[in-house]
Amino acid sequence: MKVNNFFWDALGATRVTRARRKLIAHGDAHAPYTDHVGELTDVEDVSPTARRITFEAISPDVLPPFQAGQYVSLDLQIEGTVTTRPYSISSAPYVARRGADSRLQITVRHTDAPEVFAARWLYEEVRVGDEFSAHLPFGDFFYEPLRDARRVVALAGGSGITPFVSMAAEIAHGSLDCDLTILYGSVSTTDIVLREDLEALAASCERVRVVNVISGDEKGLPDGYEQGFISAELIRKYTQGSPSDGGTSYFVCGPAVMYTHVLAELAKLEVPERRIRTEVFGSPRKAGHAKEQVFELTVKRGLEETVIPARSTEPLAVALERAGIPNHTRCRSGACGYCRARLLTGEVYVPEQGDGRRLADKQNGYVHACSVWPLSDCTLEVPIV
Ligand code: FES
Structure with missing residues (x-):
């Protein structure tokens, strides 16, 4: 860091304030990213x-x-x-x-x-x-040329196709410069979400390719469809060059169960981790209770303490919302940390897949309330928002 002289540095705050006022005076009246x-x-x-x-x-x-x-x-x-x-x-x-x-x-x-x-x-x-x-x-699930390879293979399941439809349309419009091959897993042809859009985009733009992969036992699939699951062989078939050579980025979006399967298939192909980007749809499901139980959740918020019910089948964030306790949430999949709170007592289930906490937070008892499920009565300290 450069030190000019004492007065210059001490007066730095005045310069910052002046610059800030200038920016505010010329700024938009609306906050661009919220509300x-x-x-x-x-x-x-x-x-x-x-x-x-x-x-x-x-x-x-x-x-x-x-x-x-x-x-x-x-x-x-x-x-x-x-x-x-x-x-x-x-x-x-x-x-x-x-x-x-x-x-x-x-x-x-x-x-x-x-x-x-x-x-x-x-x-x-x-x-x-x-x-x-x-x-x-x-979210950071988007194509970034400085980070991602020019060729992208998208691995999608269920409603996890939606971000890829947006990408494909942007490519077809000429506003996004990459080649996109979508392997889209569905149970049956009637299950395919946004099928007409996908077909129209692939027909209108040679940089977009869509391959539907049908897992159900359906006869007479249209040309170009594949039967089975998104496997290592299938990924290799639709990748130009070798999957392990770093020339292709793989984007994965779908339900948690598909995500686990597809990551294992990419591992078989020795795809470098830096070439894999993931987006999990929704909360990872809890693996705990066979039957629903209702626990007591003591919520500490400043000096206030409230006891509310918390169902074993719902994340703690939902228990807070049902009780009308304000609680910021955004991604609802454990990744962003907006819903960070501190678990003071009790036991919760934290799925490995949805655990986006920093190491220090894990060690100090913090949880992401959107993706933890109660396993006992608990006490949670939440911020005042
Ligand atoms: S809302 Fe993103 S981690 Fe909970």
């Missing part, structure tokens, strides 16, 4: 179990810039519970940039699993004209 309000303008079926939801900006009246592959965190009010949920943006960034006709789309899938109540609510209950507040953009 956007959008109106839902369209809902459309994109498979028998998936719906695409379109938003247009209201306040501020422009959409913020984002990268293909990032996600939006939506504020939801469901039966008295205020919660947030992250959704990968399935539309391309250029669509959000185009002025009057700009919009942003997410795609949600229906599920009967009782703990996935937010996706079900979005799928079943939202209507055109509804307004949502949102925070965006988030």
